[in-house]
Amino acid sequence: xxxxxxxxxxxxxxxxxxxxxxxxxxxxxxxxxxxxxxxxxxxxxxxxxxxxxxxxxxxxxxxxxxxxxxxxxxxxxxxxxxxxxxxxxxxxxxxxxxxxxxxxxxxxxxxxxxxxxxxxxxxxxxxxxxxxxxxxxxxxxxxxxxxxxxxxxxxxxxxxxxxxxxxxxxxxxxxxxxxxxxxxxxxxxxxxxxxxxxxxxxx
Amino acid sequence: xxxxxxxxxxxxxxxxxxxxxxxxxxxxxxxxxxxxxxxxxxxxxxxxxxxxxxxxxxxxxxxxxxxxxxxxxxxxxxxxxxxxxxxxxxxxxxxxxxxxxxxxxxxxxxxxxxxxxxxxxxxxxxxxxxxxxxxxxxxxxxxxx
Numbered sequence: 001x002x003x004x005x006x007x008x009x010x011x012x013x014x015x016x017x018x019x020x021x022x023x024x025x026x027x028x029x030x031x032x033x034x035x036x037x038x039x040x041x042x043x044x045x046x047x048x049x050x051x052x053x054x055x056x057x058x059x060x061x062x063x064x065x066x067x068x069x070x071x072x073x074x075x076x077x078x079x080x081x082x083x084x085x086x087x088x089x090x091x092x093x094x095x096x097x098x099x100x101x102x103x104x105x106x107x108x109x110x111x112x113x114x115x116x117x118x119x120x121x122x123x124x125x126x127x128x129x130x131x132x133x134x135x136x137x138x139x140x141x142x143x144x145x146x147x148x149x150x151x152x153x154x155x156x157x158x159x160x161x162x163x164x165x166x167x168x169x170x171x172x173x174x175x176x177x178x179x180x181x182x183x184x185x186x187x188x189x190x191x192x193x194x195x196x197x198x199x200x201x202x203x
Numbered sequence: 204x205x206x207x208x209x210x211x212x213x214x215x216x217x218x219x220x221x222x223x224x225x226x227x228x229x230x231x232x233x234x235x236x237x238x239x240x241x242x243x244x245x246x247x248x249x250x251x252x253x254x255x256x257x258x259x260x261x262x263x264x265x266x267x268x269x270x271x272x273x274x275x276x277x278x279x280x281x282x283x284x285x286x287x288x289x290x291x292x293x294x295x296x297x298x299x300x301x302x303x304x305x306x307x308x309x310x311x312x313x314x315x316x317x318x319x320x321x322x323x324x325x326x327x328x329x330x331x332x333x334x335x336x337x338x339x340x341x342x343x344x345x346x347x348x
Contacts, residue, residue, distance in 0.1 A: 049299060050298040067276050
């Protein structure tokens with residue numbers, strides 16, 4: 001090949017430009033992959049307007065959870081046996097049963113002070129706890145937990161026993177999920193909101 | 204001859220400066236709003252932290268060596284993931300007395316605390332965190348328990 005000929009120079013220049021454009025578009029496509037963020041916001045208007053915001057990119061949470069090998073956390077697996085008094089309940093079997101059961105209400109406990117409901121609906125495991133009927137009551141507390149079943153599935157699918165949960169896999173499953181509210185807690189003093197979206201600012 | 208030596212020193216100086224400055228600078232600022240308050244503004248080449256990590260006597264790290272080694276891969280991976288992210292606030296705590304922010308700003312991690320009496324800002328390049336972790340992780344004298 002004669003590098004001094006004009007035609008060869010044009011061909012080389014064109015090839016370099018094409019490679020640069022191709023590489024640029026590849027990097028751009030990678031940069032545009034939506035990052036999923038887990039947000040926690042705690043507002044406590046009573047306590048001098050205290051507010052806590054935590055925004056965690058799920059990719060970072062996955063890396064952290066998967067790489068830590070300390071105490072009850074072993075490379076994404078959490079052993080809850082030492083912390084939760086399961087009274088012989090096989091948590092894995094229980095979650096597995098919930099996962100495979102049809103939509104419906106599994107638990108409903110209602111008395112004067114409390115209303116607890118656990119149900120499965122449209123691919124979500126829903127937990128609703130309402131303490132005290134009177135919403136004006138300072139002790140009134142409302143808890144709503146909404147967990148995608150794919151996450152429950154991942155949590156137990158590759159766990160190593162009844163009291164082991166694969167949090168790493170659950171985070172991976174959560175990362176593929178769309179924007180969703182996960183936890184809402186309201187009481188007379190504070191509100192707690194945990195949700196998932198692709199914004200990095202948590203507003 | 205002297206010219207050649209001078210040129211050699213100049214090149215060595217530029218290379219050394221380039222090496223020292225490649226990770227950017229750690230910025231520390233402390234401003235106290237009281238009358239005799241401190242106003243401290245430090246800008247230190249971040250590479251010095253990684254260089255310093257080579258020379259910390261092992262006995263000073265002995266007690267924490269195992270914990271450090273457990274944490275190093277996590278720290279390295281965290282720094283790599285952080286570098287990919289856009290500017291973001293990770294933690295914000297606000298109350299009547301103070302406002303604390305932990306965020307990614309540019310290529311660095313910014314920790315800022317603002318209260319009635321003081322304003323503290325520390326900005327560390329993420330690359331420096333990664334480099335320092337790598338240096339500590341590669342020190343063979345820290346690997347034994």
